[in-house]
Amino acid sequence: MSPTLHVLRDAPLRARNTFGVEARAAWLGVVDDARALPEALARLPGDQAPLVLGGGSNILFVDDPGMPVLALAGTGIHVLSEDTERVHLRVDAGANWHGFVMDSLARGLCGLENLALIPGTVGAAPIQNIGAYGVEVREFVHAVEAFEPANGEFHRLSPAQCAFAYRDSVFKRERDRYIVTAVEFVLPRRAAPRIGYAGIGEELAAMGVATPDARDVATAVIAIRQRKLPDPAVIGNAGSFFKNPIVPAAQANALKAAHDALPMFPGNDADSRKLSAAWLIDACGWKGHRDPLGSGDAGIAASHALVLVNHGKATGRELFDLARRVADSVHERFGVALEPEPRIIGADWPAAAT
Ligand SMILES: Cc1cc2nc3c(=O)[nH]c(=O)nc-3n(C[C@H](O)[C@H](O)[C@H](O)COP(=O)(O)OP(=O)(O)OC[C@H]3O[C@@H](n4cnc5c(N)ncnc54)[C@H](O)[C@@H]3O)c2cc1C
Known part of the structure; x- marks a missing residue:
C-alpha cells in the first residue's frame, strides 16, 4: 500500500493539546507513513514551514497557528538487531512515548523506566531531550531519523549531531529544519536501577521492594507522578x-x-x-x-x-x-x-x- 496523506481543513486542535485550549488549524495534514512527507510538503498551502504536532503536551496555542500543521501517525516498533547484552530498536515518530516505555519493559529491557508516564510521542522525545528522575532520553538514543523539508532529504543523525543538552537539541535550536520520522534506541537487558532521585527510593521502600528491577522503578515513578502532576485528561x-x-x-x-x-x-x-x-x-x-x-x-x-x-x-x-x-x-x-x-x-x- 502506498503511503498516504489525509488533509483536514479548519481542524479543531483542542483535543490535540494537553492544555485543552481552543485553537484551529486552517490546514492539518496527517501522514500515516513518513514516506508520504515529500508529497505532504508539496501540497502545503503557502510557503511557511509546517508546525509538526505530536501529542500537543509541550505546546501552548495563544492563537491559531498561522502555518499548516502536520501530524505523523506511524506507530511501529521494530527490532533491528539484538544480542545477549542489548537490543537495537527503531520506533516511528507517532508512537506514544509511555506506550513505548511499557513495551520496552515488557520485552525485559531497561533504561527508560525513569521516563515512564511522560505524555507525548516518540518523535518529540529528542526535541527537548526529555528528562525525569535523573535520566535524559539522550542516554539511550542511538540515532534520530529525520526529513529535511528545505532539500527533501532523509537523514540519520548521530547523538553528537543531535547536540543534546538540558531540555534542548539541534531540533529545538534549529526549529523547523527537521521533521523527526523515527528514533532508534539501544536498550540494555541489564542495568543497575537509578533510584537516587526525588523520592524513588522512598516509594520503593513503601512498596516493600528491597531489590528493585526496572519494572519496579517504573511503577514507583508512575505512582509519584500521579500524585504530583495533574492529569491533563482532568486539568x-x-x-x-x-x-x-x-x-x-x-x-x-x-x-x-x-x-x-x-x-x-x-x-x-x-x-x-x-x-x-x-x-x-x-x-x-x-x-x-x-x-x-x-x-x-x-x-x-x-x-x-x-x-x-x-x-x-x-x-x-x-x-x-x-x-x-x-x-x-x-x-x-x-x-x-x-x-x-x-x-x-x-x-x-x-x-x-x-
Ligand atoms: C503532565 C505532563 C508531564 C510532563 N512531564 C515531562 C517530564 O517529566 N519531562 C519532560 O522532558 N517533559 C515533560 N512533559 C512535556 C512533554 O510531555 C514532552 O516534552 C513531550 O516530549 C512532548 O511530546 P508531544 O508529542 O506532545 O510534543 P508536542 O507538544 O506536540 O510538540 C512539542 C515540540 O516538538 C515539536 N515536534 C513534535 N513532534 C515532532 C517531530 N516528529 N519532528 C519535529 N518536531 C516535532 C513540535 O513542533 C513542538 O515544537 C510533560 C507534559 C505533561 C502534560
Whole structure:
C-alpha cells in the first residue's frame, strides 16, 4: 500500500493539546507513513514551514497557528538487531512515548523506566531531550531519523549531531529544519536501577521492594507522578511550564547566601549553576493560585509550582499572560529570568532582561 496523506481543513486542535485550549488549524495534514512527507510538503498551502504536532503536551496555542500543521501517525516498533547484552530498536515518530516505555519493559529491557508516564510521542522525545528522575532520553538514543523539508532529504543523525543538552537539541535550536520520522534506541537487558532521585527510593521502600528491577522503578515513578502532576485528561497542563534557570555561579552563590533553602544544582560548566524554578515561583506565592481575571480558569497547580493549569475554559492568551506575571515576579524578587519549556504559538516570549 502506498503511503498516504489525509488533509483536514479548519481542524479543531483542542483535543490535540494537553492544555485543552481552543485553537484551529486552517490546514492539518496527517501522514500515516513518513514516506508520504515529500508529497505532504508539496501540497502545503503557502510557503511557511509546517508546525509538526505530536501529542500537543509541550505546546501552548495563544492563537491559531498561522502555518499548516502536520501530524505523523506511524506507530511501529521494530527490532533491528539484538544480542545477549542489548537490543537495537527503531520506533516511528507517532508512537506514544509511555506506550513505548511499557513495551520496552515488557520485552525485559531497561533504561527508560525513569521516563515512564511522560505524555507525548516518540518523535518529540529528542526535541527537548526529555528528562525525569535523573535520566535524559539522550542516554539511550542511538540515532534520530529525520526529513529535511528545505532539500527533501532523509537523514540519520548521530547523538553528537543531535547536540543534546538540558531540555534542548539541534531540533529545538534549529526549529523547523527537521521533521523527526523515527528514533532508534539501544536498550540494555541489564542495568543497575537509578533510584537516587526525588523520592524513588522512598516509594520503593513503601512498596516493600528491597531489590528493585526496572519494572519496579517504573511503577514507583508512575505512582509519584500521579500524585504530583495533574492529569491533563482532568486539568489541562503541559507539565513543567518553566525550565530550571541556569545562572552564573556568582549570582547563584549570592542568592544561596540570602536564601539558604534555595535548591542549587550543577550548571553547564564550572561557572554556572542550575536553580529550582519551582522553588523561586513558590517563594513568590504562586502555588495554587487561581487567576480571577478572564475566565477565572487559568492557574498554577496546588501540587507543583512549575505547572501552569487550565481548570476548564482558560484561553491560551490567559495562560500566557499569567505565565508572564509569574516570570516577572520572579525576576523582580530574585533577578532571575525564567524561560518557558513548551513551544508557544501566536505570541513571543520576551528575551530575558539582563
Ligand atoms: C503532565 C505532563 C508531564 C510532563 N512531564 C515531562 C517530564 O517529566 N519531562 C519532560 O522532558 N517533559 C515533560 N512533559 C512535556 C512533554 O510531555 C514532552 O516534552 C513531550 O516530549 C512532548 O511530546 P508531544 O508529542 O506532545 O510534543 P508536542 O507538544 O506536540 O510538540 C512539542 C515540540 O516538538 C515539536 N515536534 C513534535 N513532534 C515532532 C517531530 N516528529 N519532528 C519535529 N518536531 C516535532 C513540535 O513542533 C513542538 O515544537 C510533560 C507534559 C505533561 C502534560
